[in-house]
Each structure stands twice: as structure tokens, then as C-alpha cells.
Amino acid sequence: MELSTDERERLARFRQAADQDRFRTAWVLARQILSAHLGVAPESLEFVRRCRTCGETGHGKPALVDGAPWEFSLSHAGGWVLLAVSNVGPVGVDIEAASATFAEIAAMVRGPGEAADDLHRLWVRKEAVLKATGDGLAVPMSSFTISPLTWPADPPLAxxxxxxxxxxxxGYAAAVAVIPDHPAGRLIF
Structure with a gap:
């Protein structure tokens, strides 16, 4: 399956062949699954990246052009690729391999009053939330908490x-976050 020009440019930025393989696998998977939901050919799907912070295209959370109501999120680590797809609202997913680095960046991860022994799990939960909101790492992980969920910029979001x-x-941790646009009744993960 052919990748778009933007996807090929982003693929070329990866130095390691394994990283390129994970990236290619993630985008082929996204095209296959989303095209099945939309009833179109995978090659016909168009994506746009728009930054929530600055509004510019070319970076930010990827989204389908003319793909409503379907939203998606991709993550890859080690030999694993995750794809989350939602038709009830924005979605974010993250997978990360365990690393000593998490202990080194504890102050960047923990929110006010948050005492988390498992920084690895806390990281993937927060990353999933930041992907779902579309903020990415433009919002510091230390500015909100997971248990209980607090989101100072928009308290009702919690x-x-x-x-x-x-x-x-x-050796891995992963989480998914969904922000339903309407009462969903039942979310299945």
C-alpha cells in the first residue's frame, strides 16, 4: 500500500529501519481499518495535521479529511503498534517500553499532589489524555492529575x-483515552 507524500516525508526522518517499519505498519494499519469503517479504498483517505495550539497545518494530531465521525490515534514502541479508533469523540492512545528514564523525569510527569509509584503507567495515561485533547506535549504533564482526573484548563473535561x-x-504499558462528544452509553476498550 502506498503512503501519502506527507507520510513518506515523515517516514524518511526515522534513522533506524525498525522505526521506519513501525511507522509504516502504523499508517498502513490506520488506512486499512479506517477505510473499512468508511467504505472507501485505503489509498483514497486523506489526512491533515493541525496544531491545536497555533492552528497551523503540518504538525499536530493527525485527522481524517472528510472522515467524520471517525477519530483515531496511533502509537508505537519496540515491536508494537497500537491504533485506537472512535466514532464517539476524540481518542488518544499511547504505548511505551519500560525505561529508567521515567524515574529521571518524575517532576515533569507528576501533577500537583500526585504520588505515583509507577511513572511508566502514569506517563502512558497522561500521554493518551494529551493525544485525545489534541494538546500533545504543549500542555505539561505536571499541570494535571490522573487519579483523580483534574484538567485545570477545562474542569468539566474530567x-x-x-x-x-x-x-x-x-515490559510495556499502554492506555487509551476517549472524550465522548455526547453520552455514549457504553464505551468498550
Missing amino acids: DRLALADLVVPA
């Missing part, structure tokens, strides 16, 4: 957001 840990192989 009542709407659904967050779940995902079962992944040992």
Missing part, C-alpha cells in the same frame, strides 16, 4: 473523559 489501561506484553 467528568467526560474515559480512560483505560490496556493489556500489553510485559
Whole structure:
């Protein structure tokens, strides 16, 4: 399956062949799954990246052009690729391999009063939330908490957001977050 010009340019930025393989796999998977939901050919899907902070295109969370109501999020680490797809609202997913680095950046991860022994799990939960909101790392992880969820920039968001840990192989942690646009009734992770 052919990648778009933008996807090929981003693919070329990866130095390691394994990283290129994960990136290619993630985008082929996204095209396959999203095209099945939309009933169109995978090659016909168009994506745009728009930054929530500055409004510019070319960077930010990827989204389907003319793909409403479908939203998606991609993450890859080690030999694993995750794709989350939602038709109830924005979605974010993250997978990360365990690393000693998490202990080194604890102050950047922990929010006010947040005492988390498992910084690895806290990181993926916060990253999933930041991907779902579309803010990415433009919002410091230390500015909000997960348990209980607090989001100072938009306090009602905490009542709407659904967050779940995902079962992944040992040595990895993963989470998915969804912000339903309407009462969803039931979310299945």
C-alpha cells in the first residue's frame, strides 16, 4: 500500500529501519481499518495535521479529511503498534517500553499532589489524555492529575473523559483515552 507524500516525508526522518517499519505498519494499519469503517479504498483517505495550539497545518494530531465521525490515534514502541479508533469523540492512545528514564523525569510527569509509584503507567495515561485533547506535549504533564482526573484548563473535561489501561506484553504499558462528544452509553476498550 502506498503512503501519502506527507507520510513518506515523515517516514524518511526515522534513522533506524525498525522505526521506519513501525511507522509504516502504523499508517498502513490506520488506512486499512479506517477505510473499512468508511467504505472507501485505503489509498483514497486523506489526512491533515493541525496544531491545536497555533492552528497551523503540518504538525499536530493527525485527522481524517472528510472522515467524520471517525477519530483515531496511533502509537508505537519496540515491536508494537497500537491504533485506537472512535466514532464517539476524540481518542488518544499511547504505548511505551519500560525505561529508567521515567524515574529521571518524575517532576515533569507528576501533577500537583500526585504520588505515583509507577511513572511508566502514569506517563502512558497522561500521554493518551494529551493525544485525545489534541494538546500533545504543549500542555505539561505536571499541570494535571490522573487519579483523580483534574484538567485545570477545562474542569468539566474530567467528568467526560474515559480512560483505560490496556493489556500489553510485559515490559510495556499502554492506555487509551476517549472524550465522548455526547453520552455514549457504553464505551468498550
